[in-house]
């Protein structure tokens with residue numbers, strides 16, 4: 001309970017800086033809202049990324065965060081930092097994460113509150129959340145304390161998700177995220193194929209690559225199962241509030257990034273920003 005009260009305090013203190021991208025007619029479709037969203041340089045977005053493990057939430061959230069100048073806050077990273085710190089929660093978290101289960105709402109909200117408070121103290125405003133909310137309860141708590149402008153729901157077929165999770169690599173030195181999976185699925189029965197080139201590290205990272213301990217086949221399958229059970233209802237939660245933008249990834253970063261920017265009406269954002277300067 002204390003953690004939730006803290007989240008209330010920290011998110012309310014930053015929410016006044018947010019501008020609503022979506023208009024108040026919540027029943028309207030988020031896709032058309034997103035097209036009309038007039039992002040300006042003084043705007044601090046409060047966006048959420050949803051999507052299955054391996055879909056690329058981290059990649060696209062991090063790119064958008066650099067483009068828009070707002071922090072990218074991934075609760076999975078907060079959990080991994082806590083694990084690495086060998087703090088009081090670390091043994092308990094390690095068991096949960098390595099089984100592919102969700103950490104309790106209390107713990108995740110406590111980690112998120114601390115992160116938001118630390119950002120607030122540094123003058124951060126706006127955010128792109130990645131990996132939160134993952135349960136209806138988390139969504140309700142978030143909705144109760146702040147205005148989420150837009151929820152981007154990334155989609156990719158399940159066989160690709162598994163391959164992408166198994167191909168994930170992190171450089172133990174620079175922390176860079178890479179992917180060695182090479183996806184080339186031919187279209188069949190009227191369904192389109194999909195090609196995703198690997199995202200290979202530079203030569204100096206090659207010998208330092210590590211794999212997340214929860215990116216094994218059994219654990220990824222369990223995480224996908226849990227996503228369908230606990231997190232898919234969160235999509236419906238935001239859809240019914242007119243905040244959900246569905247985005248089916250057409251391929252790797254080179255094809256998907258420009259199309260995502262287009263869907264968000266951000267394709268000429270840099271030009272708009274320089275024109276306004």
Ligand SMILES: Nc1ncnc2c1ncn2[C@@H]1O[C@H](COP(=O)(O)OP(=O)(O)O)[C@@H](O)[C@H]1O
Pocket residue numbers: 052053054075076077079096097100101102103104105108130131132133134135138214223
């Ligand atoms: N919002 C959350 N609620 C509960 N557990 C979470 C949440 N975010 C992250 N976790 C925990 O951290 C793990 C890693 O999260 P993340 O890096 O987002 O993985 P994924 O690749 O599955 O999206 C999850 O499997 C879960 O145990």
